[in-house]
Amino acid sequence: MANPNNSNHLAEYDDTNLAALPGYDYGNDDSGEIISLCRIFTDKFENRWLSRCADLNTYGNYEIFYQDKNEPPYFRNRSKLYYNFFENSNTTSDAGFYGIWTWSATRRDTDETKDFLVVNYTPEIDAIEVKIMEDSFSLDELIRLLKKGVDFNLNSGKVMFAIKSGSQYTGILCKAKDLDINNGVAVFSKNYTIAPVYRFGGNDILNLHNGFLFYRKPFAGIPIDLYPVRGPREIVKDIIFDSLSWNACKARGLTHDQHKSLKNFIGTIPDSDVTEKIVSELHCSLTEAQNYLDEFLDNAVSYIDGSSIEDDVLGSAISANDELWEKGKNSIREELVKENEDLIAEYNSLNDDLGTIKNEIKASKSTLEKAKADNEQFEQSLANRKKLAEDVEKAVAEKIQNARENAAEFLATMAFTTALPEKTEKAVETAKVPALYHTLPARGDINDLEVYHSWTHVIDTTAFELELAGVSGKYSSGLASFLCAAYSKKQPILLVGPNTNDIIQAFCASVTHLDHIHGILHCEGEFNHQVIAEIGTHNEDIVIIHNLLGSRWMNGLPEILSKKDIFYIVEHPYAEDIQIEPRSLYNFILPVFTEFLVDKKAEGGYRGGYFTEVLDPNKAPEDNHVRLKSLPKLGLPALVKNQITSLAASMHGIYPEVSGDDDFLLALLPIAYATMKMDKLTESLDSSDIALSKDLKSRMEYVLGDIQ
Known part of the structure; x- marks a missing residue:
């Protein structure tokens, strides 16, 4: 492109028109003409008016107009003017439009205090709106944005799109025709090829009351530079394509067949007209324009696309040159091979695999044919075997039938010659299973037994019998009272440790009724509901349970203890097993250890006594003032705690x-x-909640450790 920045080319973009400016008269005479920047607005009656925004002063700059509120709103103090618009102008006359109006006010003959206005629109001068692009930081970026489209609505005849460069502004000037604005988006029009560039300061910007910015001078003047919005080749291309369009061909009388030939088509281009357009658009010499045209014609094929010339025109151009045709084919072939190397390699690999698969299929077919032959041979063999089996089955059936006939004849003969032996059966003696539950009958002779008339008598006798069972004399009365209380309340207990069987026998002997019977349950084998159902059917009031812990009867304990009028005593020899059992066991039964109570072997020979009608064993007295201070501290369930408290009271x-x-x-x-x-x-024990004897405390220290 020729240098567009020389002074001659820059001067072509000078918009100064001094002839449009009338003479200034800012003396005392109110009749002088004033040039004002005004905005069109409408009142409530839809009448159009001009709002006076700024006036052009004698220095050629616009100044904001301020109305003097102390003076009448006439003559030079007017803030609004009558609307007058030059209808032949290419500029809009809608409300909100900013333009330049020249006006004057003269005194009325009828009333000198009022004015008569003469208002004329001045189309030779356009108000230059200033749009500062905050998102742009360079002229290139500004041009790129405007080519792409920016949010903007033009409110005047011209606009200066500007960016800030230090303390200065750099802008490009556009007329209304240079922009295509649709739905608030402005882009360069197709014909806008060169953008005049200006540089100005902040004082050159007029800031109106409503925030709109305008160039303070009526003309932008000579630009400092010209920026090519579109490149030379792009401009030449558009010019050539406009000339090569089908409409242009038809206008020149060409047929459709002639249009298909690229050479003939290019030959119809009016070179002189095109060259002149290039000179006008690029501001270059005729020689330079011809060089641009020749360069384009030499590379015409690369410039042609379907939007300007039909595809078959391009085909005609290529087919007309054999060398170009072959070169194009070779180039395309090489490019395709290069671009599809991976696909070609994959195709070759798949082709090799296909050959392998074909060979495998061929081998499989051969194997299948052989298998079919073997299968036919096998089916023939199987048919022969089936035939043989049928023959054998038939022969066997005949043999069986013959045997039956011979056997019937033999039996008939034997029936008349001999008698059948008498059938005898041998009785099977069933082993007796020992009973799991049994009762001990009441004593026959009670003359030697103690007769109880008070609980003191009961405790004394029971304590004596317990001492025979090996219980120490220190604890025999206490154990007697505990067992009697449990017996009276029918509280099941678990007696654990040495001499448990003798202690139970001694106690049972001590509380014998005249018709006293007590039962014994052996927890052997599987749990038996029928055995449990037998408990209590013999009027027994004490049931002794052996081998409960660790047996399969544990889960049936609630059913075993279901009879509430029976005192259950479970015995177990080993205290160590107690902690193995579930803790919930002690919701049903309270443990008692004999290890601390027994100090000798049992002697046996227990006699005891029996209750009379005057002393009811089921109604033992209670001392409700008894408090076991340590019991709440053990953290026991409420049921267990209440059972122990009740037992202690009895x-x-x-x-x-x-x-x-x-x-x-x-x-x-x-x-x-x-x-x-x-x-x-x-x-x-450490807190002295329990008062122990010195002897027991010493024994407990051995078991539990030091006690304060």
Whole structure:
């Protein structure tokens, strides 16, 4: 492109028109003409008016107009003018449009205080709106945005799109025809090829009251530079394509067949006209324009696309040159091979695989034919075997039938010659299964037994019998009161440790009724509901249970203890097994350890006594003032705690001389050990909640450790 920045080319973009400016007269005479920047607006009656925004001063700059509120709104103090528009102008006359109007005000003959206005639109001068592009930081970026499209609506005849460059502004000037604006988006029009570039300062910008910015001068003047919005080749291309369009061909009288030939088509281009357009658009010399045209014609094929010339025209151009045709084919072939190397390699690989698969199919077919032959041979062999089997089956059936006939004849003969032996059966003796539950009958002779008239008598006799069973004399009365209380309340107990069987026998002997019967349950094998149903059917009031712990009868314990008028005593020899059992076991049954109570072997020979009608064993007295201070600290379930409290109250009610040692050994220690609460019990001993004898305290220190 020729240098567009020389002074001659820059001067072509000078928009100065001094002839459009009238003479200035800003003296005292109100009749002088004024050039004002005005905005069109409408009142409530849809009448158009001009709002006076700024006036052009004698220095050639617009100044903001301020109305003097102390003066009448006439003559030079007018803020609005009558609307007058030059209808032949290419500029809009809609409300909101900014333009330049020349006006004057003269005094009326009828009233000199009022004015007569003469207002004329000045189309030779356009108000230049200033649009500062905040998102652009360079002229190139500004041009790129405007080619792409920016949000903008033109409100005047011209606009200066500007960017800030330091303290200065750089802008390009566009007329209304240079922009295509649709739905608030403005882009360069197709014919806008060169953008005049201006540089100005902040003082050259007029800021109106409503925020609109305008160039302070009526003309932008000579630009400092010209920016090519579109490149030379793009401009030449559009010019050539406009000349090569089908409409242009038809206008020149060409037929459609002639249009198909590229050479003939290019030959119809009016070179002189095209060259002149290139000179006009690019501001270059005629020689330079001809060079651009020749360069384009030499490379015409690369410029042609379907939007300007039909595809068959391009085909005609290529087919007309054999060398170009072959060169094009070779180039395309090489390009396709290069672009599709991976696909070609994959195709070759697949082709090799296909050959392998074909060979495998051929081999498979051969194998299949052989298999078919073998199958036919096998089917023939199978048919022969089936035939043989049928023959054998038939022969066997005949043999069986013959045998039956011979056997019938033989039996008939034997029936008349000999008698059949008499059939005998051998009785099968069933083994007797030992009974799981049995009862001991009442005593026949009661003359040697004690007759109870008071609970003291009962405790004395029971304590004596317990001593025969090996219980120490220190604890025999306490154990007697505990067992009697449990017997009276029918509270099931678990007696654990040495001499348990003798202690149970001694106690049973001590509380015998005249018709006393007690039962014995052996928990052997599987749980048996029928055995449990037998309990209580013999009027027994005590049931002794053996081998419960660790047996298959444990889960049936609630059913075993279901008879509420029976006192159940479970015996077990080993205290170590107690902690293995589920803790919930002690919701049903309270443990008692004999290890601390027994000090000798049992002697046997228990006699005891029996209750009379004057002393009801089921109504033992209670001492409700008894409090076991350590019991709440063990953290037991409420049911267990209440059972122990009730039992202790009956112990003290039956035998008021029950000691603290008895409470500890019978009511507290067993349940604490069974539920693994010994640490809590030790804390109670340390806090003196329980008063132990010196001897027992010494024994407990050996078992539990030091006690304060």
